[in-house]
Amino acid sequence: MHSGINRILINYGEIALKGRNYSRFKSRLLNNVRHRLTRAGIDWRVASHHDRVFVEVPEGTAQEMLEQALAAAAEVPGTVWITPVAWRGTEQLYPDGAAPDCALIESLVLAEGQARQPARSDESFAIRVNRADKRFPVRTTTLERQLGTAIIHQGKWQRVNLDAPEQIFAVDIYPEGVYVRSERRRGPGGLPVGSAGHVTSLLSGGIDSPVASWLLARRGCSMDFVHFTAHRVSEQDIDENKVVGLARHLSRYSLRSRLYLVPYVHFDAALMTRPASYELMLFRRFMARTAEQLALRSGAGALVTGDSLGQVASQTLENIATHSSSVSMPVLRPLIGLDKQEIVTLARRIGTYEASIEPYKDCCALISRNPRTRSHHGTLSRIERRVFPDYAGLIEASLADALCVELDSGEVVSVKEMPGDSLDNGAGA
Ligand code: ATP
Numbered sequence: 001m002h003s004g005i006n007r008i009l010i011n012y013g014e015i016a017l018k019g020r021n022y023s024r025f026k027s028r029l030l031n032n033v034r035h036r037l038t039r040a041g042i043d044w045r046v047a048s049h050h051d052r053v054f055v056e057v058p059e060g061t062a063q064e065m066l067e068q069a070l071a072a073a074a075e076v077p078g079t080v081w082i083t084p085v086a087w088r089g090t091e092q093l094y095p096d097g098a099a100p101d102c103a104l105i106e107s108l109v110l111a112e113g114q115a116r117q118p119a120r121s122d123e124s125f126a127i128r129v130n131r132a133d134k135r136f137p138v139r140t141t142t143l144e145r146q147l148g149t150a151i152i153h154q155g156k157w158q159r160v161n162l163d164a165p166e167q168i169f170a171v172d173i174y175p176e177g178v179y180v181r182s183e184r185r186r187g188p189g190g191l192p193v194g195s196a197g198h199v200t201s202l203l204s205g206g207i208d209s210p211v212a213s214w215l216l217a218r219r220g221c222s223m224d225f226v227h228f229t230a231h232r233v234s235e236q237d238i239d240e241n242k243v244v245g246l247a248r249h250l251s252r253y254s255l256r257s258r259l260y261l262v263p264y265v266h267f268d269a270a271l272m273t274r275p276a277s278y279e280l281m282l283f284r285r286f287m288a289r290t291a292e293q294l295a296l297r298s299g300a301g302a303l304v305t306g307d308s309l310g311q312v313a314s315q316t317l318e319n320i321a322t323h324s325s326s327v328s329m330p331v332l333r334p335l336i337g338l339d340k341q342e343i344v345t346l347a348r349r350i351g352t353y354e355a356s357i358e359p360y361k362d363c364c365a366l367i368s369r370n371p372r373t374r375s376h377h378g379t380l381s382r383i384e385r386r387v388f389p390d391y392a393g394l395i396e397a398s399l400a401d402a403l404c405v406e407l408d409s410g411e412v413v414s415v416k417e418m419p420g421d422s423l424d425n426g427a428g429a
């Protein structure tokens with residue numbers, strides 16, 4: 001049993017600083033939370049009252065369902081903390097209109113005390129009362145002492161530690177009522193998806209690019225993913241595909257996203273007949289340009305990659321410059337200044353690390369050969385004119401072989417052959 005939990009409070013941080021755009025950001029957050037829950041089969045009311053966004057938990061909800069809702073809400077960008085609370089309105093707190101019903105508060109705290117299992121018998125606790133509504137006539141310390149004694153009498157929690165408790169039972173008294181809570185979970189923070197435009201993210205099967213994508217989702221970008229494959233991917237192989245799995249996972253945060261699986265067989269074939277040096281950078285420029293075409297068709301304003309300065313040969317300052325100059329669109333590289341260990345820590349937090357380190361069957365012989373750490377736009381452009389005389393045709397031929405996987409909130413919604421020129425911007429929240 002989950003005690004008297006009847007609301008999930010959603011704390012947002014930066015949105016509150018948005019001045020005149022505040023309500024637009026807040027309603028975007030509300031919609032995204034609602035959407036994410038609905039996709040998980042949870043149809044609860046999501047509402048806001050003054051500065052509080054909350055989800056109403058129906059009476060009699062099973063613990064498992066509550067857990068699911070908490071986990072889903074904790075993945076919505078824009079949320080900083082997710083807190084299950086037992087809430088009672090002012091009319092219940094002041095049943096006769098004058099004196100507060102402290103026995104009601106006590107029963108809510110005891111229900112939480114009962115629901116929380118101490119890991120050890122001597123695990124410490126504290127009661128924290130926050131009397132934000134100064135009209136509440138009982139002093140904070142008096143109430144804390146009364147509630148602490150009640151918890152001890154209940155028998156589960158014995159050791160009080162006011163300075164560094166392992167478990168906090170908090171009572172927040174606001175003008176609109178009383179909130180009792182005993183846990184809170186961290187959300188991604190940032191801004192709600194859809195509030196900062198649309199981007200196209202180049203997703204490899206590695207550790208870095210999923211983290212880069214997540215960072216942009218957390219800054220409020222809706223996104224599509226592009227992944228380049230050595231072979232054409234068929235619809236039957238979708239469920240087994242590592243990158244589909246990664247993109248699916250990322251869509252728990254990015255909500256509605258598409259993944260384009262683009263084979264680079266035409267690029268490979270051209271290079272085979274006219275071998276050239278700088279293959280790796282030629283390949284990276286091909287990926288950027290093809291992704292840019294997709295981005296233009298879906299209304300994206302930038303590309304995203306998982307580059308981190310100096311990590312590998314293709315990510316030296318010179319090579320990053322020649323990569324960028326192959327396209328007109330800005331290329332966002334949110335990992336540029338991070339160390340590998342920091343990226344790994346984020347990947348674990350996001351939940352992509354395990355999938356990223358799985359072996360990947362779609363082997364990439366081309367990009368492992370003889371990488372150069374320096375390149376120049378002029379040199380590469382000359383080589384490109386020789387090797388790929390019809391670059392636009394190369395891109396079109398590659399896109400014609402692509403597969404488009406529609407994702408939403410962690411699930412594959414549909415798999416389609418490429419819709420040609422009719423790509424519209426259906427993505428984004
Ligand atoms: P990652 O860890 O993200 O796989 P990486 O360390 O393997 O990257 P590179 O292969 O140089 O580094 O790729 C740099 C970036 O280029 C990736 O983060 C990704 O954004 C993009 N990229 C690389 N390979 C592909 C691919 N096959 N499809 C789409 N994007 C790719």
Ligand code: MG
Pocket residue numbers: 206208306307308311
């Ligand atoms: Mg990398």
